[in-house]
Amino acid sequence: MLDEWSSSVLQHDPMRIYRAKRDAEHHPVTSKYNILGFISSGTYGRVYKAQGLDDERAIHAIKKFKPDKEGDVATYTGISQSAIREIAVRTYAQIFIIIIDQLRCVAKQRTFS
Numbered sequence: 001m002l003d004e005w006s007s008s009v010l011q012h013d014p015m016r017i018y019r020a021k022r023d024a025e026h027h028p029v030t031s032k033y034n035i036l037g038f039i040s041s042g043t044y045g046r047v048y049k050a051q052g053l054d055d056e057r058a059i060h061a062i063k064k065f066k067p068d069k070e071g072d073v074a075t076y077t078g079i080s081q082s083a084i085r086e087i088a089v090r091t092y093a094q095i096f097i098i099i100i101d102q103l104r105c106v107a108k109q110r111t112f113s
Contacts, residue, residue: 044083
């Protein structure tokens with residue numbers, strides 16, 4: 001059950017509680033990675049080279065998406081539609097590559113049988 005204060009806040013700004021919770025749970029990228037340098041920028045954002053701070057110290061590419069622009073104000077409202085499309089295209093491309101590799105393996109097995 002919502003207390004009186006929460007109910008009052010929700011009536012005036014329903015996103016306020018969400019933002020407070022989101023901000024409290026946010027961990028900066030630098031808490032998990034050491035940014036080594038800038039790689040490139042594109043339509044959807046900038047890509048940085050980073051090294052994990054865990055035991056493996058693996059190298060990663062980290063993409064920082066550009067914020068959505070509403071008028072003159074840049075706002076972060078989540079991941080933009082264009083970023084979602086880019087992620088989907090890359091995911092489908094990776095799945096397609098895996099399927100092609102599997103087909104090549106099957107073709108080689110049939111050739112040698």
